[in-house]
Amino acid sequence: MTATAMNHFTVLTDDVETTVRFYREVIGLAQGPRPPLGFPGAWLYAGNQAVLHVVGGRQRSELRAGVIDHMAFSATGLAAAIAALDAKGIAHQCRQQTGSGVWQVFFHDPNGAKVELDFAPDEPAPR
Numbered sequence: 001m002t003a004t005a006m007n008h009f010t011v012l013t014d015d016v017e018t019t020v021r022f023y024r025e026v027i028g029l030a031q032g033p034r035p036p037l038g039f040p041g042a043w044l045y046a047g048n049q050a051v052l053h054v055v056g057g058r059q060r061s062e063l064r065a066g067v068i069d070h071m072a073f074s075a076t077g078l079a080a081a082i083a084a085l086d087a088k089g090i091a092h093q094c095r096q097q098t099g100s101g102v103w104q105v106f107f108h109d110p111n112g113a114k115v116e117l118d119f120a121p122d123e124p125a126p127r
Helices: 016-027 078-087
Strands: 009-012 030-032 041-046 049-055 071-074 093-096 103-108 114-119
Touching (some): 016 030, 016 041, 016 078, 078 103, 078 114
Parallel strands (some): 071 114
Antiparallel strands (some): 041 049, 093 103, 103 114
């Protein structure tokens, strides 16, 4: 067996609506088709690929961090992304990766999951 691509990440939440809104408004994912799985949740898409599964129906006290540190998305529009995070009051860290020059922006979703957005090295530096 050989893995050929990353399929999706799953985020657990006690508030599906807020989590979906966050990933739509901040990351630009689109809510799309999801099979009737028998528990609350949503599938969020980048293009035609469901890249993030949101699973609800748990109490906040049942949510805990696992061994995965963060999820990363390729993105465009570094300055606009920083402005949107600032406008929403979302704390973030922006740095340029040594060697590759890729811009990385890190922040947390409403459930505490760490998110990374990666931007091309030729994007203008944020102010």
